[in-house]
Amino acid sequence: MNSTPPTLALAPPPLLLLLALGCSDGQLAQSAVDAPCPAGDLDCEAAPTTAPLAAGASLALEIRPVIVGGVSAAVSLRSGDDAVLVVEGGLLRAVAPGVAAVLAVGDDGAVVDLTHLTVVKADRLTLHRGGGAERDERAVPDAIQVFPGEELSLSLRVWSGAQALAGDVEESWTVTDPAFLLVDQGFPQERRLRAPSAGSATLTIDAVGLQHTLALEVVQ
Amino acid sequence: MKPANSPLRLAALAALVAPLALACSETTVTVLTQAPPGRAAFVDSETRTLTVTRGVAVALECTAWTEEYSGPCRDLSAALDNEALATILPVHLDALPGQTVRSSVGTTDETTVVGPADRAGFVLVASQAGSTGMTVSTPDGPPVSLELVVEDPPALPADE
Numbered sequence: 001m002n003s004t005p006p007t008l009a010l011a012p013p014p015l016l017l018l019l020a021l022g023c024s025d026g027q028l029a030q031s032a033v034d035a036p037c038p039a040g041d042l043d044c045e046a047a048p049t050t051a052p053l054a055a056g057a058s059l060a061l062e063i064r065p066v067i068v069g070g071v072s073a074a075v076s077l078r079s080g081d082d083a084v085l086v087v088e089g090g091l092l093r094a095v096a097p098g099v100a101a102v103l104a105v106g107d108d109g110a111v112v113d114l115t116h117l118t119v120v121k122a123d124r125l126t127l128h129r130g131g132g133a134e135r136d137e138r139a140v141p142d143a144i145q146v147f148p149g150e151e152l153s154l155s156l157r158v159w160s161g162a163q164a165l166a167g168d169v170e171e172s173w174t175v176t177d178p179a180f181l182l183v184d185q186g187f188p189q190e191r192r193l194r195a196p197s198a199g200s201a202t203l204t205i206d207a208v209g210l211q212h213t214l215a216l217e218v219v220q
Numbered sequence: 221m222k223p224a225n226s227p228l229r230l231a232a233l234a235a236l237v238a239p240l241a242l243a244c245s246e247t248t249v250t251v252l253t254q255a256p257p258g259r260a261a262f263v264d265s266e267t268r269t270l271t272v273t274r275g276v277a278v279a280l281e282c283t284a285w286t287e288e289y290s291g292p293c294r295d296l297s298a299a300l301d302n303e304a305l306a307t308i309l310p311v312h313l314d315a316l317p318g319q320t321v322r323s324s325v326g327t328t329d330e331t332t333v334v335g336p337a338d339r340a341g342f343v344l345v346a347s348q349a350g351s352t353g354m355t356v357s358t359p360d361g362p363p364v365s366l367e368l369v370v371e372d373p374p375a376l377p378a379d380e
Contacts, residue, residue: 027253028279030314068314080345081275098373099256101277101345103309110310111343114277116256 026063026113031075031104033115034062052118053085053094054158056208057167061092063104065112075104075112084119094119094167122169124159125205125212131155131190143215146195156189156205156212169207177201180216245286247293247361252279252313252341258374263366270354271369272306272346279311281341284360292340293358302352305370306344313339346370 026033053059065073077092079085080101086093092102097119104112126139130153139157146152158165168188175182179196180203193203195218203214251270255261259273272278282293298308340358347370354368 028311028313030312067312073312080277081347084275098275099259099273100275103277103343103345105309106312108310110312111277111279112312114253114279114343116259116276118256 026066026104026115028111028113029066031066031113032062032064033102033113034064051164051166052120052160053092053167054122054160054165054169054208055094055097055119056122057094057158057165057169058088059092059094059117059167060090061102061117063113065104067112073112074107076107078103078105080114080116085117092117092167097121120160120163120165122158122160122165122208122210124161125207125210126157126159127205127212127214128155128157129153131187140214142213143217145217145219148195148197148218148220150195152193152195154191154193154203154214155187156207158189158208158210171205171207173203173205175201175203175216245361246284247356247358247364248283248285249356249364249366250281250283252281253277260371267367268365269367269369270344271371272344273371273373274346274349275373277343277345279313279341279343280356281313281339282356282358282364283340284358286360289360292338293356294340294360296340296342296356296358298342298344298354298356300352300354300368302350305348305350305352305368306346309343309345311341311343313341344368 061077063075063077065075067073077087077090079087079092080103081098082095084094084096084098084100085102086095099116099118101114101116103114106112128139129136134153135155140154156171158167158169171189173182173184173191175193177196177199179199180201181194182203183192183194185192189207195216198218198220200215200217203216205212251261251263253261255273255276255278259276260271261273261276261278263270280298282296283291284293300306300308349370349372351367351369354366356364356366
């Protein structure tokens, strides 16, 4: 028998070349993996998911299969580690810090593409004026003055060190003086606030085990 | 030895090919995807070990070659001695742009067929730390045997 010993070789798979060129976000270059646009941001184009998820947050990850020939394919999500990420009703929920694969699985059970997401524990909350595309990236300081009847649009961001974290978190907004009208218009992590004709109050936001406060004072 | 997370290592692990050649046939298993930073999904060609961090998924492709056939592994199967350590799932891999099938020159029924070729592979999702044997089999070539090592992930700063 003419046998040859086992051999090893290195060869760059063509798919990796496609990844290097940025053709797709999925690791098999067969799908685009995008984070959803901020609510109310009508000009937004879905962006690649590069930010870690905050533990406790949910993310509506959008996976669009990109099959040669433009073939349409139905996929559902599957987590590689339920201790880190779980799939609930099509949403990803970050359970605990770690890294987990996210698989896009076709209706025949075959993996169409995969990616990995990181979950980290948030360590900081910041408040910003505006929301969606209108959000001011400068954080609101701990105390501000407002005019009588002034209306503020406020949005919350969740951080770990220098990284803003992805995902929608469950948050609670309370204000010490009900004369300061706090309105929830249904956009995640955003509220509108209307100041009364006079007075002061403290706005408190609780999210992912953290608390952030903003002192408000109406000036004449 | 645990490899460092250098660009060289990432390129090498993603492109590593582990063929086993016997007689006039060959089966090749190729790692198609790489692990995220701080995690592992690589083949050590010397120890014939596939190391994957728990929670990480890695896609692998199988090709086979004989004197009569060259292409994706037909009737591919991948099996673990201990199935608790990882889940193996089928994978869709986009077809190669073309495959040629032809008979030997000089025969009377020479035919040439050119068209897209399916690709064969699977995805392994590491779920529990430990090590076990893994065998990739196809009737088109000799089986490829590897040791699968599933590592626990390192502690993240945010874990503390």
